[in-house]
Amino acid sequence: MAWLLGGCCLFVNAQELLPYSYYQSQQLNRTLYSPQTRFHTALKPFQGYPSGVLTALDSAQRSGSPRSTWVGRKLWKEHLLEVNKEDYSFYLDYLPDLQVGRDASNELNTFLNTRGVQIGGRIGTKFRFYSSLFENNARFNAYTTRYIAETKIIPGMVNDKQMHTGQFQDVKDWAYATAILNYTPNKYVSFTLGHDKNFIGDGYRSMILSDVAAAYPYLKAQGHLGNVQYTAMWAQFQDLKAPMLSFEHGFRKKWGVFHFLDWNVSDRLSLGFFDAVIWQDADSAGNRGFDVSYLNPIIFLRTIEGMNYSPDNALLGLTGKYKFASNMSAYGQLVIDEFRFSDITAGKGSWANKLAYQVGVRGFDAFKVANLNFLLEYNTARPFMYSQRFTTLNYGHYNQALAHPLGANFREFVTLWNYEYKRWFFQLQWNRAMYGMDDSENRGGDIWRSYNDRSREEGYRIGDGLKTHDTFAEAKVGFVINPVYHLRVEVGGLIRNVKNDLSHEKTTHFTIGLRSSFRNLYSDF
Numbered sequence: 001m002a003w004l005l006g007g008c009c010l011f012v013n014a015q016e017l018l019p020y021s022y023y024q025s026q027q028l029n030r031t032l033y034s035p036q037t038r039f040h041t042a043l044k045p046f047q048g049y050p051s052g053v054l055t056a057l058d059s060a061q062r063s064g065s066p067r068s069t070w071v072g073r074k075l076w077k078e079h080l081l082e083v084n085k086e087d088y089s090f091y092l093d094y095l096p097d098l099q100v101g102r103d104a105s106n107e108l109n110t111f112l113n114t115r116g117v118q119i120g121g122r123i124g125t126k127f128r129f130y131s132s133l134f135e136n137n138a139r140f141n142a143y144t145t146r147y148i149a150e151t152k153i154i155p156g157m158v159n160d161k162q163m164h165t166g167q168f169q170d171v172k173d174w175a176y177a178t179a180i181l182n183y184t185p186n187k188y189v190s191f192t193l194g195h196d197k198n199f200i201g202d203g204y205r206s207m208i209l210s211d212v213a214a215a216y217p218y219l220k221a222q223g224h225l226g227n228v229q230y231t232a233m234w235a236q237f238q239d240l241k242a243p244m245l246s247f248e249h250g251f252r253k254k255w256g257v258f259h260f261l262d263w264n265v266s267d268r269l270s271l272g273f274f275d276a277v278i279w280q281d282a283d284s285a286g287n288r289g290f291d292v293s294y295l296n297p298i299i300f301l302r303t304i305e306g307m308n309y310s311p312d313n314a315l316l317g318l319t320g321k322y323k324f325a326s327n328m329s330a331y332g333q334l335v336i337d338e339f340r341f342s343d344i345t346a347g348k349g350s351w352a353n354k355l356a357y358q359v360g361v362r363g364f365d366a367f368k369v370a371n372l373n374f375l376l377e378y379n380t381a382r383p384f385m386y387s388q389r390f391t392t393l394n395y396g397h398y399n400q401a402l403a404h405p406l407g408a409n410f411r412e413f414v415t416l417w418n419y420e421y422k423r424w425f426f427q428l429q430w431n432r433a434m435y436g437m438d439d440s441e442n443r444g445g446d447i448w449r450s451y452n453d454r455s456r457e458e459g460y461r462i463g464d465g466l467k468t469h470d471t472f473a474e475a476k477v478g479f480v481i482n483p484v485y486h487l488r489v490e491v492g493g494l495i496r497n498v499k500n501d502l503s504h505e506k507t508t509h510f511t512i513g514l515r516s517s518f519r520n521l522y523s524d525f
Contacts, residue, residue, distance in 0.1 A: 019130065019180070020044035020199050020211060021518035023427075024486075026373045026418050029364035035323045038264040040229040042272050042319055044199040045180075079484055083121075090121035093485045095134070099513030103141040105506050113137045116517060118485070131179040132517070138172050141509045143496060144523065145170060151399045152240065156522055158214050158398065159240070178215050192220040198233065200260060200274065201319060202331035203377045204414050205404055207356040208274055208317045209258065211520050213400035214238075221297055227264040232297035233257070236281070237397035241448050242390065253281035254392050256402075257294040262319075272319030274335075275300070279312040280392035313337075313393045328363035335403070337385055337395075348458040351444065351451065356381035356403070366417075373418040383409040383436070383444025383460040384451045394447050401447055405525040409445035409462055410435035414524075423480040425488075431472040431524050436465035437500065468500040472524045478515075487516040494523065 025032070025044070032041050074080055082091040095116030103110055113136070120130040136157075140148070144155065153159050154174050161173040180194040197211040198218070218235035235256045242252040258276045265271060282288055291312075317335040324330055337354035344353055360377035385408035386395035395402045406412065412433040419426045436443045441455045443465030478490035489512075496507040 019178070019196060019518065020046070021520050022204060022416075023418070024518045027420070029362070029373050030327075033323060033327075033329045033362070033364065035267050035326060038227060038267055040262045040264065040270075041202055041321065042200055042262050042270070043229070043231055043260060045196075076482055077484065078482075088121065088123050090119070092119045093117065093516075095132070095485060095516040096487075097134075097136075097513070097515050097517065099490075099511050099515065101141075101509060101511035101513075104508045104510065106142040108139075108142060110139050110141055110509070110511070111137075112513065118517070126184055128182045128184070129180065132177065134176045136172075136174050136176065139170055140172065141507055143498075143505065143507050145172075147525070148172060153214070153399045155525065156212060156214065156400070156520070176215075188224055190222045190224075192218075192222070194218055194220070200272075200317075201333055201358070202321050202329070202362065203333075203358055203360045203379075204375055204416060205358065205377065205379050205412075207333045207335050207358045207379060207381065207403050208319070209276075210401075210403055210405075212405045212522060212525075213396070213402055214398040216397055229262045230298075231258075231260045231262075233260075234294070237278075237402075239392050239396075240399050242392050252392055255279050255281060255290060255294075259297070268323040270319075270321040272317075274315075274317035274319065276315045276317075277312050278315075278388075278393055278395060280390065311389075311393070313388045313395065315395065325363070327365050328361060330359075330361050332360065333358040335385075349460045350458050351384050351454055351456075351460050354382055354385045354387075354408075356385050356408070369419070371420040375414070375416045377414045378412070379404060379414070380411045380462060381406075381408040382462060383464065384454075385409075385444075386447040387444065387449065387451045389450050389452055391448050391450075396447055399448075405522065406433060406435055407445055407447040409443055409464065411462055423483070425476075425478050425480065427474075427476040429472070429474045429524070431470070433470040433472075434463055435468055435470070436463045437468055439466045441465075466500050466502065468498060471495075471497045474524070482516075485516050486518055487514075489513075490515050 031037060032039050079091040080093050083089060095114075095118055097112060097114035097116065099112040101110040102108070114134050116132060116134040118130070118132040122128045148154060148160060154172060157176050158174055178194075178196040180192060180196055182190065182192045184190040195217045196215045197213070198209055199211045200206055200208040216235050216237055218233055220231060220233040223230045235258070237254050237256060239252040239254055256276060256278045259274065261273045263271050277294060279291055280288060315335060315337050317333060319331070319333050321329055321331045335356045338352045339355070358377065358379045360375060362375040364373045366372045366374045381404060386401060386403060387408065388394040401407050410433055412431065414431050415429070417428045436445050438446060438449075442449050442453045444451070444454070444460060445465065472494065474492065474494040476490060476492040478488045481487045481489065491512045493510045494507070498505045
């Protein structure tokens with residue numbers, strides 16, 4: 001039996017349970033994106049790995065100077081508690097995330113005080129489970145605090161409890177939990193019931209489905225046959241923008257169904273086909289609920305949505321990946337929300353041409369330097385992409401986008417570089433974005449505004465409105481104390497510069513802390 005990776009991995013018949021993080025996936029680039037493998041890399045979290053991938057990585061992580069004492073092993077290379085038996089296994093970790101910092105541009109001291117715990121394991125060879133819980137207090141930098149005031153949520157998390165007053169009124173307080181239960185009866189099918197996030201794509205961002213928003217409940221069925229991986233997922237989302245029907249109903253709900261077929265055409269080429277429908281749980285009279293028309297896992301959603309004369313929101317998407325060198329891969333995405341071919345050829349900027357796409361290149365061992373990973377990526381979305389008539393139909397959850405954090409009406413370039421040497425890691429990131437904010441009218445960038453709230457039918461271009469330029473740069477360096485749950489000492493700094501004709505916002509923020517887990521916490525929005 002292989003040991004656990006990152007507190008989340010369990011090697012059972014070459015099947016792994018692994019909540020997703022970009023940093024963690026970078027560690028596996030050499031194997032996952034090698035022309036000698038055909039692993040399905042687009043859908044995350046991963047449900048399985050080729051035999052030996054994580055065994056080798058885990059062995060490397062637990063190697064080093066021997067730790068013979070119990071305290072030494074627990075601190076440097078083991079879970080706090082772990083039991084491995086033939087018919088079951090279990091682990092538990094305490095996950096601190098303690099950080100202090102200084103927003104120098106706004107003369108503000110910041111901190112993050114997170115107390116977390118994770119548990120995971122398996123029962124037999126078919127059932128696996130994972131759960132995490134985090135209690136959090138924080139004072140963020142100025143732009144994040146302003147974002148929370150506008151959206152009423154912690155980025156990527158949930159709503160602030162707003163318990164603090166007086167001199168502590170800028171301190172945020174929230175709890176956050178995830179859970180995954182997986183059943184894999186054989187090598188062909190797998191079922192997952194979870195309250196977590198999902199990600200589709202090979203890039204840092206996803207224009208199809210990303211992990212930017214809060215966790216949500218979902219049921220996922222996945223099948224493997226030859227070089228084809230097929231996934232059907234049903235999920236429930238929450239809409240904090242729409243008025244509550246009543247206190248008993250809580251936040252307004254909406255449903256989503258997603259299908260994704262990933263085909264490894266060859267050792268180098270992969271193609272993916274995506275469709276999705278979002279529908280509201282209840283109308284103004286409280287009717288509708290879950291639509292059984294979308295239960296069939298292999299149905300063509302756009303066709304059914306049309307046959308039902310449905311008011312729902314349907315999306316179509318394509319993904320692609322090509323390993324054009326031994327250590328480099330090109331990838332891309334195309335997403336269609338509305339599409340009128342005649343309007344595109346006319347070139348008049350119709351509001352209904354709701355398209356988004358991504359192109360990128362990623363690789364490992366750059367410039368023949370072992371463990372130097374890189375990514376260069378371009379993302380764009382036309383005005384009104386992902387928006388709908390009502391927020392209960394748009395492509396969003398818990399006041400954040402289900403795809404790109406900038407919503408729509410933007411262009412963005414991102415590059416990330418990661419390097420590891422023994423237990424040291426270094427990361428550099430640079431983003432440059434241009435987007436159009438609303439001025440006297442709806443310019444199509446805010447996906448929470450109705451697309452019916454527009455002044456004309458044509459003439460929409462990316463960047464229309466209050467044209468804003470956003471530059472973001474961040475550097476991190478750290479030393480990993482315990483790699484199985486990524487316990488590390490980390491020092492970081494970011495510079496953010498956002499400018500338009502009405503304002504110019506600068507942020508310089510430095511942090512140092514003792515951190516753990518593989519959570520994706522985005523600050524580049």
